Amino acid sequence: MNTEKIARIFFKYKEPSRGLINFLDEYTEIIHYPKKTKLLKEGQISQHIYFILSGSIRIHSYDQQGNNQTSSLLFENDLVLSVFSFFSNKPSVEAIETIEDCEIIKIPKKQLEKIYEDFPEFNYFGRRMTEEYYINSEKRIYNLRMLSAKDRYFQFIEENQQALKRIPLRYIASYLGINLSTLSRIRANT
Incomplete structure (x- = not known):
């Protein structure tokens, strides 16, 4: 039974009713995915939401020059979905x-x-x-516009201490809107 794992997602807001937890336990799936599994490909229509019990996920897309850009790095207890595709029922750009x-x-x-x-x-x-x-999304947009690369890195690490051990640096650099060599220089000078 997955009741405890499911309840853990919601307890940070308030205690869910036993009926809700039992329903979720019966009608949702807990799936194990190996690393590098595409849960959604660009161009597909998003038909699921996901909650991470363990592991990490990135949401990414390609810019006009063909560079892979990471827009989200997500960890345990995070909600994961392609917002645009899920709610508009249109193909995902991510x-x-x-x-x-x-x-x-x-x-x-x-x-x-x-x-x-x-x-x-x-x-x-x-x-x-x-x-x-949406708070996290707005905060990320603000940081990209207003903070220096160094400040973005320090804030990211402060809020995501496990990230350096778990996430490849190229994804962190992309998420911060900098290239890998800039991230390496920042890290070397700290």
Whole structure:
């Protein structure tokens, strides 16, 4: 039974009802994915949301010059989805890929709608997760516009201490909007 693993995702907001946890346990999947698994490819329509129980994931796309750009680095208890594709039902401009071996709760879009209908309390969790997702997104955009590369690196490490041990530096550099040689210089001077 996966009840405890599922409940752990939601406890940071408030305690979910036993009925909601039992429903999630029965109607969602916990799947193990090896590292470098594409959960969503560019051009596919996103039909699932994911919650990371263990491991790490990146969301990325290619710019006009063909450079791979990491837009999100996600860890345990994070919500993962291609926001544009999931809500617009249009092809994704991003890919979602595991960085490490992952254990993930996978919820199909149809099932998510049923959870919202049958368990109004889930609307609270959905709203809180959406708020957190957008706060993090806005913070990232602000940091890219307003902070120096060095300051972005230090802030990222302060908020994601496990990242240096778990995430390849090329993904961190891309996420910070700098090239790998700039990141290497910053790290060498600290």
